[in-house]
Amino acid sequence: MEWINKSRILIVGLGLMGGSYARALKRIGYHVSAIDKSEASIDYALKNGVIDEGSTDADRELISKADTIIFALYPAIIVDWIKQNQSDFKSGIMLTDVTGIKGNIVYKIQEVLRDDVEFIAAHPMAGREVCGVENSDERIFRDANFIVVPTERNTDKAIKWCSNLGGILGCRKVSVLTPEEHDKMIAYVSQLTHCIAVSLMTCNDNEKLVDYTGDSFRDLTRIARINENMWSELFLMNKDALLFQMDAFIDELASLRDNIRNEDVEALKEKMRLSTKRREKFINP
Amino acid sequence: MEWINKSRILIVGLGLMGGSYARALKRIGYHVSAIDKSEASIDYALKNGVIDEGSTDADRELISKADTIIFALYPAIIVDWIKQNQSDFKSGIMLTDVTGIKGNIVYKIQEVLRDDVEFIAAHPMAGREVCGVENSDERIFRDANFIVVPTERNTDKAIKWCSNLGGILGCRKVSVLTPEEHDKMIAYVSQLTHCIAVSLMTCNDNEKLVDYTGDSFRDLTRIARINENMWSELFLMNKDALLFQMDAFIDELASLRDNIRNEDVEALKEKMRLSTKRREKFINP
Numbered sequence: 001m002e003w004i005n006k007s008r009i010l011i012v013g014l015g016l017m018g019g020s021y022a023r024a025l026k027r028i029g030y031h032v033s034a035i036d037k038s039e040a041s042i043d044y045a046l047k048n049g050v051i052d053e054g055s056t057d058a059d060r061e062l063i064s065k066a067d068t069i070i071f072a073l074y075p076a077i078i079v080d081w082i083k084q085n086q087s088d089f090k091s092g093i094m095l096t097d098v099t100g101i102k103g104n105i106v107y108k109i110q111e112v113l114r115d116d117v118e119f120i121a122a123h124p125m126a127g128r129e130v131c132g133v134e135n136s137d138e139r140i141f142r143d144a145n146f147i148v149v150p151t152e153r154n155t156d157k158a159i160k161w162c163s164n165l166g167g168i169l170g171c172r173k174v175s176v177l178t179p180e181e182h183d184k185m186i187a188y189v190s191q192l193t194h195c196i197a198v199s200l201m202t203c204n205d206n207e208k209l210v211d212y213t214g215d216s217f218r219d220l221t222r223i224a225r226i227n228e229n230m231w232s233e234l235f236l237m238n239k240d241a242l243l244f245q246m247d248a249f250i251d252e253l254a255s256l257r258d259n260i261r262n263e264d265v266e267a268l269k270e271k272m273r274l275s276t277k278r279r280e281k282f283i284n285p
Numbered sequence: 286m287e288w289i290n291k292s293r294i295l296i297v298g299l300g301l302m303g304g305s306y307a308r309a310l311k312r313i314g315y316h317v318s319a320i321d322k323s324e325a326s327i328d329y330a331l332k333n334g335v336i337d338e339g340s341t342d343a344d345r346e347l348i349s350k351a352d353t354i355i356f357a358l359y360p361a362i363i364v365d366w367i368k369q370n371q372s373d374f375k376s377g378i379m380l381t382d383v384t385g386i387k388g389n390i391v392y393k394i395q396e397v398l399r400d401d402v403e404f405i406a407a408h409p410m411a412g413r414e415v416c417g418v419e420n421s422d423e424r425i426f427r428d429a430n431f432i433v434v435p436t437e438r439n440t441d442k443a444i445k446w447c448s449n450l451g452g453i454l455g456c457r458k459v460s461v462l463t464p465e466e467h468d469k470m471i472a473y474v475s476q477l478t479h480c481i482a483v484s485l486m487t488c489n490d491n492e493k494l495v496d497y498t499g500d501s502f503r504d505l506t507r508i509a510r511i512n513e514n515m516w517s518e519l520f521l522m523n524k525d526a527l528l529f530q531m532d533a534f535i536d537e538l539a540s541l542r543d544n545i546r547n548e549d550v551e552a553l554k555e556k557m558r559l560s561t562k563r564r565e566k567f568i569n570p
Contacts, residue, residue, distance in 0.1 A: 125499035145497050175496050188489050189502040195541055196481060196505065201560035201567075203537035204473050204530070210570045211460050212430050214410035217474040219504045220481065224564040228557035232550050239545060245489070246542045250535060252488035256480055257531045260524060265517050272513035275486035279509040282486075285495045 007031050010066035012081060014041045014054070016128060017098045018072030019136025022050050024169045027138065033062045041133045050133060063088040071097040076233050079108045086114050094161055095119040100186060102149045102179040104237040110153050120158040121149040123182065124171060125190070129225045138170065146171035149182045187241035192249055194231060195242075197224040292316050295351035297366065299326045299339070301413060302383045303357030304421025307335045309454045312423065318347045326418045335418060348373040356382040361518055364393045371399050380404040381447055385471060387434045387464035389522040395438050405443040406434040408467065409456060410475075414510045423455065431456035434467045472526035477534055479516060480527075482509040 009025055011018045014036035022045065026032045033053040036042055042054035055062055063069075063085055071078050078097060089095075095117060099105060106121045113119055126144035128135060146166030150159050159176060166174040177185065200217075201224040209217065235242055259267040294310055296303045299321035307330065311317045318338040321327055327339035340347055348354075348370055356363050363382065374380075380402060384390060391406045398404055411429035413420060431451030435444050444461060451459040462470065485502075486509040494502065520527055544552040 125497065127499065144499065147497060173496060177497075185491065185494075185497050188491065189494060189498040193485070193501040193505045195538060196485065197501075198557055198560040199534060199538040199541055200478070200481065201563045202556055203534045205563075206470065206473065207566070209470075209474060210567055211458060212410065212432060212462075212470050213474040214412065214429065216478040216482075216508045218567075219507055220478045221560075221564055221567065222504055223501045224560040226557050226561055228554040228561070231557060232553045235545050235553065236548055236550070239548075243542060243546055246538070246545075249484060249488045250539060250542070253480060253484040253531070254535060256484055257528060257535070260520050260531075261528055263521055263524075265521070268517045268520065269513040271487055272483055272511050272516060275483040275506075275509040276511055276513070278486045278490075279506055281492070282495055282503075282506065 008033070008066050009068045009070065010035065010062055011051070011070045011072055012036075013071060013073035014038075014045055014051070014133050015072060016131045016133070016136050017124070017126075018070070019045065019050055019133035020126070020138055020140050021070055021072065021098070021169065022133075023136060024138035024141060026051065028168060033066070035059060035062060036133075045133050050136065058085050060088050064090055066090065067093055069093065069095045071095070071099070073097075074230055074233055075099045075101060075105050075237055078105060079112060082109060083112055086112075086117070089114060089117050091116045093117050094158060096122050096162055096165065098122065098124055100190065100234045101238040102182045104183075106149065106151055106179050110151060118155060118158045120154050120162045121151075121179070122162050122165065123147045123149060123186070124166070124169065126171075129223060131227050131230075141170040143172045146174045147182060148174065148176045149179055150176065151179060183238050183241045184244075187238055187245045191235060191238060191242045192245045194223050194226060195235075195246060196249070197221050198226060200224065292352060293318070293350050294353045294355065295320065295347055296336070296355045296357055297321075298356060298358035299323075299330055299336070299418050300357060301416045301418070301421050302409070302411075303355070304330065304335055304418035305411070305423055305425050306355055306357065306383070306454065307418075308421060309423035309426060311336065313453060318351070320344060320347060321418075330418050335421065343370050345373050349375055351375065352378055354378065354380045356380070356384070358382075359515055359518055360384045360386060360390050360522055363390060364397060367394060368397055371397075371402070374399065374402050376401045378402050379443060379446055381407045381450065383407065383409055385475065385519050386523040387467045389468075391434065391436055391464050395436060403440060403443045405439050405447045406436075406464070407447050407450065408432045408434060408471070409451070409454065411456075414508065416512050416515075426455040428457045431459045432467060433459065433461045434464050435461065436464060468523050468526045469529075472523055472530045476520060476523060476527045477530045479508050479511060480520075480531060481534070482506050483511060485509065 008031045011034045014034040022032045032051050034051045045051045109119050124146050126140040148162045163174045293316045296319045299319040307317045317336050319336045324341050330336045394404050409431050411425040433447045448459045486506050
């Protein structure tokens with residue numbers, strides 16, 4: 001594999017995801033460096049063997065030596081970082097990211113990027129309810145789906161390279177979607193679910209819940225513990241697709257509510273039969 | 286414990302919950318009999334040692350020998366069953382149930398019940414996404430909450446007896462709530478969550494989801510596989526409390542949607558901070 005020969009990987013943004021990439025890639029034998037504005041994060045990662053080298057600013061030497069750069073920054077700042085630092089990129093390198101939305105950043109990155117390097121977007125569908133490199137863990141990739149998100153500007157070589165990366169990280173399944181397909185899907189399976197979990201937690205202030213609840217409430221609110229800075233960015237950068245899914249869900253739930261209000265038992269049962277069928281297909285495809 | 290001396294327990298309705306009660310109680314040494322209209326269920330339970338005796342009709346001998354009767358029937362038919370069979374009850378026995386709603390049945394049962402026996406309602410917050418005695422499992426009570434739901438007609442002795450029952454089954458925590466408190470709570474932590482899971486599954490027909498999704502969608506739809514006959518009864522029998530919680534949730538989610546539409550980042554973050562705080566308190570009370 002060509003990938004294996006590219007030995008120096010630079011991770012920009014060393015939080016939960018950046019740290020997890022670093023751990024997974026370093027264990028396989030890559031030289032991993034990182035840039036993060038937090039001195040505590042870089043210190044922790046160096047002390048604990050998460051990275052080989054690190055810097056709290058855009059160190060020109062680290063950047064110019066990198067054969068691969070992985071952006072694990074908050075989405076809104078990736079484009080500016082590239083604009084400011086791409087003059088130091090080695091020619092021919094591959095760049096990728098971990099961002100949860102695509103349409104709103106991939107085209108912008110490819111628009112400003114030097115012609116002699118290539119950016120191929122990726123989204124590892126993995127995470128934890130906690131943040132920071134201290135909580136990073138390469139095991140988050142086990143059983144995770146990895147989505148490669150090429151545009152028309154990307155080469156087949158880059159798509160293959162990025163698919164390999166997903167496998168190297170240990171992801172269960174690698175798929176390829178366009179930015180538009182990705183954002184529509186993610187609005188439904190990830191962003192809408194987080195909006196639901198947050199609203200379920202905030203719509204009632206009963207503090208003694210833990211004494212009474214079964215597993216269902218616990219499951220539905222696991223992701224209600226949420227990084228508000230990152231997710232508010234993600235929601236707004238995928239605004240149209242998310243609003244569409246939120247409206248579809250609210251309409252569906254309002255229709256179920258009306259079935260209950262009108263005691264329309266047949267309509268109620270029909271919805272439950274459909275959800276049962278789909279859920280069964282989902283777990284046993 | 287007085288309970289231990291009462292040796293013959295009759296379970297009416299031998300499905301998932303009835304079967305799980307039977308297994309838990311028989312293992313401790315009680316004589317457990319069951320009545321269920323399904324011959325397959327009674328046969329299975331006898332062959333597999335889930336019960337000591339069983340009948341597919343309201344066997345007068347089984348009924349008249351019982352020191353305790355536990356109703357694990359669908360809620361709508363309990364009152365009629367009691368009316369038809371209570372002339373065979375032994376004097377002084379204790380009756381209880383496992384039903385997920387209370388206000389709409391407890392008062393009716395106590396209204397029609399003979400004066401020399403006592404019915405004390407209970408709700409074990411345990412279950413599985415499958416039904417039938419074949420899937421019954423006494424381990425569902427581990428870590429489960431058990432709620433005793435007395436009315437003003439109940440004696441302290443019955444409340445204590447029923448609390449003991451929760452402990453004997455192996456439940457983690459036993460609480461006492463009024464029927465009204467119970468139904469309001471259950472509308473939120475259980476019924477609303479099931480409505481959300483169903484609607485999340487039915488509002489979008491993307492069949493390739495499994496290739497892309499992370500854990501959040503999987504968690505939020507676990508309970509979308511649902512027994513439509515039982516749950517439509519439960520929803521309608523707790524209609525007012527459930528509609529109240531559904532409206533509150535829909536309003537909250539619509540408000541989050543409006544924050545996203547208007548790009549009101551501060552309001553968005555405020556909701557996420559509140560949900561994070563509440564979720565943390567929920568897991569570490």
